[in-house]
Amino acid sequence: MIQQQYIDSGALEAYVMGSASDQEVKELLYMKATYPEVNFALQQLEVDMEHIAQQMAVIPPVRTWGKISETIDELIVRPVDNPEQYQTDKDDHNFTTGNQNNGPHYIEVESESNTMKINKVWKWVFAAVFVLGKIFLGFAIYFYLENRQAQLQINDLKTELRQLKK
């Protein structure tokens, strides 16, 4: 039988030892899929390999898993974010940051920017301040001119009084 000849050829042993060429691997996979006897013989050889390894096993030092775990821990993702913090309010601005207590969740780029976002209410505050500023400026100019006019009139009156006294 062809499958028995194949098993006896030693190709399976070469495969489990990782010494088979690509062509031999392809052939083995075909034979394994086609003939259950080949598959069974291969499984037996794998068990044999495992048995040799068990015989030669060395208990790893306790620290070994710790070292492996350390490298894995570096890849652990941060706690799950709340998607609501990425939503804007009804005016489509002011991102809310729901998880502020859990530490920074963004890359800090704001300090590099020349612009800032503020609430729309401030627009009216600035307008009111501007208008009030203009009104006060108008009053200041008015009273300054009034004061200057008054000073001139006083000076004129003082001059008239001096002339009358003479």
Add this chain to the structure above:
Amino acid sequence: MKPQLVNADTSLQANLSTKQDLFNRFGGMLLGYISEVVKSSAEAEQYLIDIFSQLQAADIRDITAPGKNTFIYLQSMARKKLASFVATVDECADVTPIVNDNKFVNLMAPEQQVVFCGMHYHGKTITKMAAELNKPEATIKQLLREAFTVIRSNK
């Protein structure tokens, strides 16, 4: 976004757990094999750490799939990792095991030992062994098969 993050996190934890399980089951066997090859406990441990650290989720899924012998695949990964190392060491017969004597190898005939040791610990191919021993490839395969017969009959 939330479900994806949750899945990624859960998946990572699951992988970590599976990896630890693989380490507990096969770490000692792999360390024994690697120690036989590199002949240095510290180096062998470092190889073991590298193998398990670099084990990806896809690798874990692949090697733990039903019908696959997980240890054989892990050993195959170790062989690939050790390939550059074994290319720089002397022949099998010239080195002394540092861990303990392999009782199966000791029971083999000298030619079987050379073939088994050369292929198992030094990653040599059938073609290379045939060239080194000046024998046909069929004879090398036969010697290898006989070596396994010795192992099986002395389990």
